[in-house]
Amino acid sequence: MGRFELILTDLDGTLVDSVPDLASAIDGMMSQLDLPCRGEEKVRQWIGNGIDRLVARALLDQLEGEPDSELFQSALRLFKVLYAQCNGHHSTLYQGVREGLDWLNSQGYMLACVTNKAEQFTIPLLKALDIHH
Numbered sequence: 001m002g003r004f005e006l007i008l009t010d011l012d013g014t015l016v017d018s019v020p021d022l023a024s025a026i027d028g029m030m031s032q033l034d035l036p037c038r039g040e041e042k043v044r045q046w047i048g049n050g051i052d053r054l055v056a057r058a059l060l061d062q063l064e065g066e067p068d069s070e071l072f073q074s075a076l077r078l079f080k081v082l083y084a085q086c087n088g089h090h091s092t093l094y095q096g097v098r099e100g101l102d103w104l105n106s107q108g109y110m111l112a113c114v115t116n117k118a119e120q121f122t123i124p125l126l127k128a129l130d131i132h133h
Contacts, residue, residue, distance in 0.1 A: 011115040015097050019044045020090035025083035026058045055079050087121050088128025
């Protein structure tokens, strides 16, 4: 077996702690809907299944269930606008990630990121954290 040439990695929860930005957007969305803010601790428990599920969970304040369809659509639109505004502002690379990526790059590996985060949020986040290259 030869040497690997390409290394794929996940983004959120692997390279980056993006929960602070996600929580900021969720709390901004909830505030604009005159609903209680949920906070970073709850958002940290709700992530991992995409923004549709995150928004639904925030509206319901629980993991399972479906919110009112009209409320959900309004909330999702708000979340996307707010997240685009704060994406990358408070997210941080986990300890050692930059050094690890730099080392892999110096060894000639091609690096790629595989994520369920929409491209409209992924590219700006990678750029904000200076790991887009």
